[in-house]
Amino acid sequence: MHLVDLEKVECQMKLVPRISSSNMLVIANRPAHDVNDITKGEEHVSIPIINTVGNGILPPPFHYIPCNIIYQNAYVNLSLARIGDESCCSGCFGDCLAEQLPCACATVTGGEFAYTRDGLLKEGFLDSCVAGLPKFHCKICNPCEGHPTKKFIKECWSKCGCARNCGNRVVQRGITRQLQVFLTPGKKGWGLQAAEEIPRGAFICEYVGEILTNTELDERNTQGTSKGRHTYPTLLNADWDTEDVLGDDHALCLDATFYGNVARFINHRCSDANLIDIPVQIETPDRHYYHVAFFTKRKIEPFEELTWDYNIDFNDVNHPIKAFKCCCGSKHCRDKKSNPSSVSMSM
Secondary structure, eight states, X not given: OOOOOTTSOOOOOEEOOOOOTTOOOOOTTOOOOOTTXXXXXXXXXXXXXXXXXOSOOOXXXXXXXXXXXXXXXXXXXXXXXXSOGGGSOTTOOSOGGGSSSOOGGGTTTTTSOSBOTTSOBOHHHHHHHHHTSOOOOOTTSOOOOSOOOOOOEEOOOTTSOSOTTOTTOSGGGOOOSOEEEEEOXXXXXXXXXXXXXXXXXXXXXXXXOEEEEHHHHHHHHHHHHHTTOOOOEEEOOSOHHHHTTOOTTTOEEEEOSSEEOGGGGOEEOTTTOSEEEEEEESSOSXXXXXXXXXXXXXXXXXXXXXXXXXXXXXXXXXXXXXXXXXXXXXXXXSOTTTOTTOOOOOO
C-alpha cells in the first residue's frame, strides 16, 4: 500500500463568494513548492508538467484546489446529525478492514468492504462496476432508455471511531500515485499519464471542482460558449432515483473550469477507457452529492495516458454537457462525424 501523510488534515468543502476568472483565492504563508508541480504543493505528491512536443506552451491557467468548493446556490447538508448511528462505526478503533466482521460502513456495498487491505478495489466489486457502465448501441439496435444506478462506495467518515489509516478511507486520503500532466502529440491537448506501473483497481484521483446547480452550469455554459471558452463539467447524477425528484435548481454538478485538480486533464476515450468513475460517499448520506473517484480498470503501464469515458451522447444537442469533436482514437468511437469507420460496442 502506498503510504501517505496521515497528519495532513483532510480538506472540507468551503463556502466561497461568487467566483469569476478574475478573482483569486489568496492563501497566506504557503510553504515553498516545486515550480513545476501543477498542484502547487496542495497534494501529497508532486505532479510535474511534461512537454516533449517542444512548442513551449503551458496548460491553460486555473486555480488548483484539492477538494470541492461550493460556488453559490448549491446546497449540501454536511451536518453530523444526518449521519445515523446505523450508518457509521462509532465503536470501531484502528483499521476496520482488519476486523473479522465488517462494520456498518460496509452496508452500502452489500455487507463487505469495496477495498482490499492493499488499498485496491476488490475484483468482484470492480467487475460489477464495469458491467454496470451505460451501454451504447448502433441505430439498428434499440438504445437503452433506462439509467442504471451506479454502485456507491461509502467510506468511513468523521463520525466513525476508526483511525485515519483505516483501510476504508482511500479516496479521502488523496492522491498517492506518481502522475504527470503532459502535452499529447495529437489533437487532444493536455492529458494525464502514469509515471509508474499502477495495478488494476487502484485509486488515481477524484474529480474536483466547484459545486454548482445544473441551472448555474447552464448559465456558465452559455457565457462560456459566447467567449469560446472550454469548460470542464461533470454531472452528479449517479443515483437516478434522487435525480428524478430534483429540479435543475437543486440537482448538482462539478465544474473544474476555473477551480479544479489534475482530473480536469483526463481525456475522454469512447468505451475502452482505462479508468472508471465511481461515486463515493465521505461526508453525507445524501446521494445528490458525492465524490467522483477514478480507479484503474486494468493494469497501467508507466507513461501510459489515463483516459475516462465521459459517457457523452454525441447526438444529444440538448445535453447540459456539450459534445465536442472526439479525437479519442478508439475503434469504438461514438462520434460518427469524427470517426465514420468506428464500430458499435456493447460493454
